Amino acid sequence: MTGPRMTDPLPIVRADNATLAHGSRVVLAEASFTLVPGEIVGLLGPNGAGKSTLFRALLGLIAPRAGSITTLGRPARTGRPGISYLPQQEPNGQFLSAWDVVAAAHAGNRPGLPWRNRAARAAIDAALAETGAAGFAQRPFASLSGGERQRVLLAQALAGQPRLLLLDEPLTSLDPAAQAETVGLLSAIRARLGCTILVSSHEISPLLPVMDRVLYLARGQAALGPVDRVITGPVLSGLYGAPVEVLRAGGRIFVLPGEAPAALHQAV
Amino acid sequence: MFHYAFMVHALLAAGFVAVLSGLVGWFLLLRAEAFAGHALGHVGFTGATGAVLLGLKPLVGLVIATLAAGLGMGALGARLARRDIAIGMVLAFSLGLGLLFLHFYVAYAAQATALLFGNLLAVDRGTVIALAALSLVSLLALGLIARPLLFAAIHPEIAQAAGINPSRLGMAFLALAALAIAGAAEIVGVLLVFTLLVGPAATAQRLSRRVTTGLIIAPLLALAEAWSGLVAAYYTGWPVSFWIASLSFAAYILATLSRPALA
Numbered sequence: 021m022t023g024p025r026m027t028d029p030l031p032i033v034r035a036d037n038a039t040l041a042h043g044s045r046v047v048l049a050e051a052s053f054t055l056v057p058g059e060i061v062g063l064l065g066p067n068g069a070g071k072s073t074l075f076r077a078l079l080g081l082i083a084p085r086a087g088s089i090t091t092l093g094r095p096a097r098t099g100r101p102g103i104s105y106l107p108q109q110e111p112n113g114q115f116l117s118a119w120d121v122v123a124a125a126h127a128g129n130r131p132g133l134p135w136r137n138r139a140a141r142a143a144i145d146a147a148l149a150e151t152g153a154a155g156f157a158q159r160p161f162a163s164l165s166g167g168e169r170q171r172v173l174l175a176q177a178l179a180g181q182p183r184l185l186l187l188d189e190p191l192t193s194l195d196p197a198a199q200a201e202t203v204g205l206l207s208a209i210r211a212r213l214g215c216t217i218l219v220s221s222h223e224i225s226p227l228l229p230v231m232d233r234v235l236y237l238a239r240g241q242a243a244l245g246p247v248d249r250v251i252t253g254p255v256l257s258g259l260y261g262a263p264v265e266v267l268r269a270g271g272r273i274f275v276l277p278g279e280a281p282a283a284l285h286q287a288v
Numbered sequence: 289m290f291h292y293a294f295m296v297h298a299l300l301a302a303g304f305v306a307v308l309s310g311l312v313g314w315f316l317l318l319r320a321e322a323f324a325g326h327a328l329g330h331v332g333f334t335g336a337t338g339a340v341l342l343g344l345k346p347l348v349g350l351v352i353a354t355l356a357a358g359l360g361m362g363a364l365g366a367r368l369a370r371r372d373i374a375i376g377m378v379l380a381f382s383l384g385l386g387l388l389f390l391h392f393y394v395a396y397a398a399q400a401t402a403l404l405f406g407n408l409l410a411v412d413r414g415t416v417i418a419l420a421a422l423s424l425v426s427l428l429a430l431g432l433i434a435r436p437l438l439f440a441a442i443h444p445e446i447a448q449a450a451g452i453n454p455s456r457l458g459m460a461f462l463a464l465a466a467l468a469i470a471g472a473a474e475i476v477g478v479l480l481v482f483t484l485l486v487g488p489a490a491t492a493q494r495l496s497r498r499v500t501t502g503l504i505i506a507p508l509l510a511l512a513e514a515w516s517g518l519v520a521a522y523y524t525g526w527p528v529s530f531w532i533a534s535l536s537f538a539a540y541i542l543a544t545l546s547r548p549a550l551a
């Protein structure tokens with residue numbers, strides 16, 4: 021789990037024996053890991069493993085029950101510039117144009133009227149152009165396809181010039197082609213901004229082309245490391261506390277809790 | 289028409305309230321709080337009847353009751369499951385209470401009709417000044433919170449992560465909406481607050497997918513409907529509130545027909 025880059029003087033994210041809980045329900049117990057500048061880390065784990073909870077803790081929306089979490093070198097707090105977040109939940113007001121949906125988040129916590137000045141409009145246009153969303157930015161958000169929506173929402177995250185990009189399941193409800201496009205965008209964004217990207221997903225395969233490391237959550241435990249070292253039968257069996265089988269086929273990886281049926285082995 | 293003081297008062301009062309209602313309504317719809325707005329009108333009825341019973345102006349009771357209820361609903365917060373049920377229960381109870389207050393009041397029928405359906409032509413100079421002050425204060429407050437309000441309405445989680453306190457903002461907005469509703473209830477009556485609050489805003493959201501254009505169309509439309517309704521009432525002798533409600537409805541139907549399902 022200790023890569024050479026972990027000695028970086030200013031880790032982007034550092035969790036130190038962090039325990040996250042909702043009431044009496046512990047979601048993550050004494051987790052320690054570090055994310056370094058410019059890496060793309062896939063956040064994997066079954067439903068309810070605590071992926072969204074971890075994002076909320078990194079944003080300062082919930083405080084760790086014990087231990088500590090720092091982002092960009094300081095304790096996690098809300099309102100920190102340099103962090104962009106794409107929640108699992110879709111935006112409201114979808115009768116508005118995609119441009120307006122993006123603009124609503126631009127310096128949105130400043131008091132005053134929601135007019136955008138020329139510099140703000142230019143920044144929004146540039147972000148939309150970068151994610152390839154300029155062509156449909158004037159259409160109502162509701163009329164966009166799933167892939168087009170992801171481009172718009174990514175533009176919104178980019179307009180803040182983030183050093184840390186937190187994406188909660190951006191690939192859900194996309195077909196494989198749109199997934200591949202979105203993942204391609206992530207590596208383009210990282211190449212230009214040099215930002216760290218933590219992206220959660222239910223499937224590991226679409227992220228494989230761009231992911232530097234994987235952070236796997238299960239049963240309150242976390243494991244961080246290169247895909248080849250974490251996504252293995254023994255490591256995941258340890259996390260789940262039950263036998264887990266990992267199958268690799270044609271550049272794809274399948275995580276199968278429980279022993280894989282014999283028929284599947286033959287198929288692969 | 290303009291040499292009658294009652295018409296000048298009515299035009300001014302309707303003008304101030306319409307502009308405020310159009311703007312507040314646009315945000316109310318965006319935040320999916322139309323039902324809360326509806327309920328605030330009914331709570332206002334209780335306040336108005338209570339004020340009448342105590343010998344005060346109905347507007348005083350309207351403002352106090354809607355403001356208290358708006359702050360209360362804001363404090364409940366959107367996170368409370370079944371908030372609409374809680375609001376509905378309070379709404380029904382307050383109408384019942386308002387009926388009791390009216391029961392004790394002598395000039396029962398005339399007063400009830402005025403409160404339920406408005407009595408714009410009876411607005412006096414003092415009320416015009418009160419409505420102007422109420423509208424200006426609310427517009428200033430809305431101007432201060434409009435930007436975070438838009439952010440939190442469209443991206444609630446991102447706004448919270450950016451440091452916006454959603455419950456404080458929600459309370460501030462519902463307090464503001466309460467003032468607009470008290471004003472609208474004074475103009476068109478508690479049963480018809482939607483004609484100024486929701487009608488123009490819904491039409492604006494049909495007509496424009498832009499925030500800026502929507503926030504220009506909604507208040508102008510509310511103003512046009514209120515003033516046209518007043519003029520139509522002057523020439524026909526029919527109730528003002530009927531005309532405003534009909535124009536509000538007609539505008540929405542026309543917008544829907546010309547822009548079928550924008551979304």
Ligand SMILES: Nc1ncnc2c1ncn2[C@@H]1O[C@H](COP(=O)(O)OP(=O)(O)OP(=O)(O)O)[C@@H](O)[C@H]1O
Binds near residue numbers: 068073
């Ligand atoms: N506000 C809350 N109050 C109480 N429990 C919560 C709350 N939010 C989440 N939980 C619980 O915490 C656990 C982790 O939830 P979380 O949403 O973080 O999982 P997730 O990994 O994002 O799941 P999914 O893949 O379904 O999005 C779940 O058991 C969930 O029921």
Ligand SMILES: [Mg+2]
Binds near residue numbers: 108
């Ligand atoms: Mg989640």
